[in-house]
Amino acid sequence: MADDDALEQSEAFITSIFHSTPSGLGIVRNNVFERVNDPLCGMLDYLPSDLIGANTRLLYADDDAYLQVTLEIEQQLEQGTSCCLETEWRCRNGMAIDVLLRAAALCPTNLDAGMSLGVLDITARKQQAELAYLLDKHLAKNRLAAGTTHELRNLVAGMIQSNQVIGNRLQTELPGNLAVAQDCDIEFDAIRHYIEQRKISRMIAAIDNAGKRAIQLIERTRRFSHTEDISPRPYNLVELLDEVLELAATDSTLNKNEFFAKTQLVREFAPNTPWVSCKRGDIEQVVLNLLYLSAESFSGIDADSPMIIIRLKKASSGVQIEFEHNGTDLPDSLQRRDFGNLYPPPHVGAGIAPSLWVSYFVVAQKLGGKMDVERAAGNGAKITIRLPTTQGGES
Amino acid sequence: MTRNAHILIVDDEAPIRESLAFFLEDCDFAVSTAETAEAALHKLQEKRCDAVLVDMRLPDMDGETFVRQGFKLSPTTAFLIHTGSADFILSPELRALGLSPAHVFFKPITNLNAFAESLRKLASTGVG
Numbered sequence: 001m002a003d004d005d006a007l008e009q010s011e012a013f014i015t016s017i018f019h020s021t022p023s024g025l026g027i028v029r030n031n032v033f034e035r036v037n038d039p040l041c042g043m044l045d046y047l048p049s050d051l052i053g054a055n056t057r058l059l060y061a062d063d064d065a066y067l068q069v070t071l072e073i074e075q076q077l078e079q080g081t082s083c084c085l086e087t088e089w090r091c092r093n094g095m096a097i098d099v100l101l102r103a104a105a106l107c108p109t110n111l112d113a114g115m116s117l118g119v120l121d122i123t124a125r126k127q128q129a130e131l132a133y134l135l136d137k138h139l140a141k142n143r144l145a146a147g148t149t150h151e152l153r154n155l156v157a158g159m160i161q162s163n164q165v166i167g168n169r170l171q172t173e174l175p176g177n178l179a180v181a182q183d184c185d186i187e188f189d190a191i192r193h194y195i196e197q198r199k200i201s202r203m204i205a206a207i208d209n210a211g212k213r214a215i216q217l218i219e220r221t222r223r224f225s226h227t228e229d230i231s232p233r234p235y236n237l238v239e240l241l242d243e244v245l246e247l248a249a250t251d252s253t254l255n256k257n258e259f260f261a262k263t264q265l266v267r268e269f270a271p272n273t274p275w276v277s278c279k280r281g282d283i284e285q286v287v288l289n290l291l292y293l294s295a296e297s298f299s300g301i302d303a304d305s306p307m308i309i310i311r312l313k314k315a316s317s318g319v320q321i322e323f324e325h326n327g328t329d330l331p332d333s334l335q336r337r338d339f340g341n342l343y344p345p346p347h348v349g350a351g352i353a354p355s356l357w358v359s360y361f362v363v364a365q366k367l368g369g370k371m372d373v374e375r376a377a378g379n380g381a382k383i384t385i386r387l388p389t390t391q392g393g394e395s
Numbered sequence: 396m397t398r399n400a401h402i403l404i405v406d407d408e409a410p411i412r413e414s415l416a417f418f419l420e421d422c423d424f425a426v427s428t429a430e431t432a433e434a435a436l437h438k439l440q441e442k443r444c445d446a447v448l449v450d451m452r453l454p455d456m457d458g459e460t461f462v463r464q465g466f467k468l469s470p471t472t473a474f475l476i477h478t479g480s481a482d483f484i485l486s487p488e489l490r491a492l493g494l495s496p497a498h499v500f501f502k503p504i505t506n507l508n509a510f511a512e513s514l515r516k517l518a519s520t521g522v523g
Contacts, residue, residue: 153479157503158410164507165417174421212505219481 024099024121027106029114031056031070043099043121045092059089061096073103077111086122097123131357149222156218160211167204170195220247224284234275235283237312237319241269244287245310260295263306263325270313274389282366289355290323290383297327297380318369318388326380356383363387400518401425401443405435405461406450406477411502415448422511432456432464439468445518446473448500451480459489466492473517475500 018025024040026033036051044051044059051058060066069087076083082104089099102118105111169177171192181188195201220243245265276283287310294308303326311322356373363371369387376382402424406412409430416426427444429435432453439447447465451458462474474494476483479502485494498517504510 150479153481153502154408154411157479158408158414160503160505161414161418161507162410165414165421168418168421168507172421176421208505211503215503215505222481 024119026051026117026119027114028056028103028117029112034114040119043091043097043119044089050092061088061090069101073101073115074111077103077105077115080108089119097121098126145221145224149218152218153215156211156214160208160215163204163207163211167201167208170204171201217247217250221250223280224288232277232279234277235280237273237276237283237321238269238271240280240283241267241287241310241312241321244284245291247284248288248291260298263295263298263308266307266309268309268311268313270311273312273314274319276319276367276387276389278367278387282362286359286362286367286385289359293355293359293383294323294325294327297325299328301328303327303379315386318386321385321387322382324376324380324382326376326378329375329379329381359383399423399425400445400515401427402514402518403427403429403435403438403444403447405429405432405447405453407431407452407454408450411450411477415504415507418507419511419514422508424511424514430454432458432461435461436464436468439465439472444469444472446475446514448475448477448514451476451478451483459486462489462492462494473520474498475514475517477502477504 018035019037021037022039024043025037026040027035032053032055033051036048038048041048041051056070057063057066060069065087069085072085073083082102084100084102086098086100088096090096098121100120100122102120103115105113105115107113168174173188178188181191224247245267291308298306305326307326309322309324311320311324313320360371363369363385367387369385371386372384374382374384402419404412404415404419404426405428406415407430412428412430416428419426427438427442429438432449432455435447435449438444447462449458449461449465453461456464458476458478462476465472465474474492476485476489476494476499478499481501483499483501485496485499497513500510500513
């Protein structure tokens with residue numbers, strides 16, 4: 001009787017440890033769950049009764065993934081070692097999570113006795129690493145862009161300045177021009193007549209105009225790649241959005257998107273929109289990210305009239321910017337208002353979740369605003385950004 | 396007859412250096428050019444310059460160091476900055492030598508006639 005009590009107490013003690021441990025734990029025999037603890041069920045959004053008696057195949061996306069993991073665990077346990085590996089599991093709602101599995105044989109000499117399986121959800125850690133990687137890549141590109149824009153500026157300087165010399169030497173009655181023309185037995189007026197008739201003057205003007213536009217583009221790219229504002233200052237968003245959209249027209253990522261090329265970009269900017277205190281680079285980053293996101297929404301669908309509407313208007317307590325498109329809806333997992341808890345879930349399309357998450361971060365943390373996502377009236381989605389206006393409501 | 400102002404242009408980019416030299420020659424400046432800071436310092440020692448237009452990124456020396464060394468050789472010369480860095484800001488050291496934002500020109504110079512006029516005034520007043 002005393003032995004039974006001791007056994008019962010021991011069982012209760014082990015069960016208590018099993019369920020109170022913060023990590024997911026399961027006992028698996030022949031790939032079937034015999035016991036699962038509450039943290040494991042919570043992690044996967046299953047009830048214990050769903051998992052106990054179920055084959056672990058339930059948690060994998062396909063047979064290949066399941067067989068690969070079970071084979072690797074078996075091989076390592078047969079070698080007499082515990083096993084540690086990363087894989088991807090599916091929750092009850094189909095959402096994928098990254099997990100770290102630690103398997104150990106309950107009886108090293110008899111693997112048929114089963115194994116304990118420790119499970120750690122490492123989704124957030126992997127996504128943070130991915131974001132850190134993206135950030136590092138972004139900074140590297142910025143450094144490259146800053147160097148490239150400097151070199152481009154030099155090249156265009158040589159072109160614009162040489163062009164001015166050409167114009168000066170062909171069109172202006174300078175003593176040096178007259179002397180050389182005389183040496184060549186040519187009337188300077190004849191030279192001027194020739195270049196007018198051959199429309200060379202117009203071409204010189206066109207080169208000058210193109211060079212100045214190139215410098216504007218280089219300058220905008222430089223400002224985007226190297227945010228110059230040390231602290232926020234008031235900006236007229238109508239002008240700023242126009243400039244960013246012009247910059248977007250030169251964005252190779254957007255222009256390589258075959259759907260974006262066919263997409264009509266509609267600007268609905270209300271006049272006299274209040275100014276917003278911000279850093280220029282923050283607005284540029286959000287607008288380009290959301291344009292990219294909107295362009296991606298047309299991938300894989302046959303939209304009749306793909307359209308992205310960008311609205312800018314005065315709101316009750318600030319300024320409202322809307323990005324509305326008639327592409328695909330955002331996945332349910334992104335239809336949340338609480339972006340603060342949103343890590344980019346995997347398998348929602350390359351780049352979509354990070355773009356949205358980074359945009360939310362900039363809007364909420366850097367600009368002191370709010371960002372919402374909702375389904376558009378027809379197809380597609382609408383992203384709304386609300387920003388506070390500059391003190392005094394300058395307009 | 397007044398002496399033509401002598402300008403030294405220091406830039407390692409030939410199209411920039413030559414286009415400025417040609418234009419200024421056409422505007423009756425006496426113009427010398429140099430590809431490197433070292434060559435420019437030699438020219439400053441050999442012949443007086445009313446103004447030196449210097450690129451800030453030279454292969455052998457940064458523009459600021461060049462201005463400091465050039466100023467020691469020729470303190471009455473106007474040293475002018477020509478830069479492709481749109482966010483260039485004059486350092487306290489350059490300001491102490493008398494340079495002001497009026498002495499800074501950003502690449503490209505889109506109106507060389509206006510530049511030539513500014514240069515004529517700055518060359519006549521020297522630094523500070």
